[in-house]
Amino acid sequence: xxxxxxxxxxxxxxxxxxxxxxxxxxxxxxxxxxxxxxxxxxxxxxxxxxxxxxxxxxxxxxxxxxxxxxxxxxxxxxxxxxxxxxxxxxxxxxxxxxxxxxxxxxxxxxxxxxxxxxxxxxxxxxxxxxxxxxxxxxxxxxxxxxxxxxxxxxxxxxxxxxxxxxxxxxxxxxxxxxxxxxxxxxxxxxxxxxxxxxxxxxxxxxxxxxxxxxxxxxxxxxxxxxxxxxxxxxxxxxxxxxxxxxxxxxxxxxxxxxxxxxxxxxxxxxxxxxxxxxxxxxxxxxxxxxxxxxxxxxxxxxxxxxxxxxxxxxxxxxxxxxxxxxxxxxxxxxxx
Numbered sequence: 187x188x189x190x191x192x193x194x195x196x197x198x199x200x201x202x203x204x205x206x207x208x209x210x211x212x213x214x215x216x217x218x219x220x221x222x223x224x225x226x227x228x229x230x231x232x233x234x235x236x237x238x239x240x241x242x243x244x245x246x247x248x249x250x251x252x253x254x255x256x257x258x259x260x261x262x263x264x265x266x267x268x269x270x271x272x273x274x275x276x277x278x279x280x281x282x283x284x285x286x287x288x289x290x291x292x293x294x295x296x297x298x299x300x301x302x303x304x305x306x307x308x309x310x311x312x313x314x315x316x317x318x319x320x321x322x323x324x325x326x327x328x329x330x331x332x333x334x335x336x337x338x339x340x341x342x343x344x345x346x347x348x349x350x351x352x353x354x355x356x357x358x359x360x361x362x363x364x365x366x367x368x369x370x371x372x373x374x375x376x377x378x379x380x381x382x383x384x385x386x387x388x389x390x391x392x393x394x395x396x397x398x399x400x401x402x403x404x405x406x407x408x409x410x411x412x413x414x415x416x417x418x419x420x421x422x423x424x425x426x427x428x429x430x431x432x433x434x435x436x437x438x439x440x441x442x443x444x445x446x447x448x449x450x451x452x453x454x455x456x457x458x459x460x461x462x463x464x465x466x467x468x469x470x471x472x473x474x475x476x477x478x479x480x481x482x483x484x485x486x487x488x489x490x491x492x493x494x495x496x497x498x499x500x501x502x503x504x505x506x507x508x509x510x511x512x513x514x515x516x517x518x519x520x521x522x
Contacts, residue, residue: 204242208243219380241297363401376401
């Protein structure tokens, strides 16, 4: 089994800087909130503040105002840039249709190269290598992900030895975690967090099955999202309660695809947590209360996922439609 690579990716640091310079935080303050007692953020602010009105930032402000360019969309876009900041994947970019502003996005990418040059970003990234090394070492001390890949291989009945799994530590984004993938490279972009007083945490979370399941969650998106897209027409519509619908929409999970993906992946998390001897009830309470994911639905899905994992005669994909339909069926039974 390959080791999960932990890194600080310069593409993610660049988009983090640009989002902070733009008006992105005006509507999504939880994704780029200020962290106290954080020297790296202070250095970034001092270095890049003079470029707040750069043409690339002006275009990004327009994109933020006119497009659904948020959460994993910016991260996914920048992970498709090459070492020289070129972008060749507009046809493969998964959010192209949702954005509906392709010319503006492509203009922004072109101007990003100018931003890199004008701000001397590459030198900033070189100058902060010790900070990146420290963050990577801190992550490895507090997170042991050695059980995540074996669990995924057993669940999906796949050999992942030809795939590259990477955790990108996003030091300037604060919105939890974002999944993205390209060919056989699967990313979990994990964001920096603060304590209750708003100070940057020196580590990346206490190691526990619940903590590990966060990374499992993001990597599972690379498996589940394509299945949802492929099987979408065969999956029943979900009759969500009005309260759940409102909560899910506020959490950016308003579409049927998002609901399917998130429900199934969170149920996979629950199965993982239980297999490691821990209890997921506290996190399930939070999901239901704050986000809108019904505990009963997740438990029903988890039961089905356990059966799929044990069944050696069929694959996860072969049973996917039946699994996804558990969501609609459970909601319908509750209504009855």
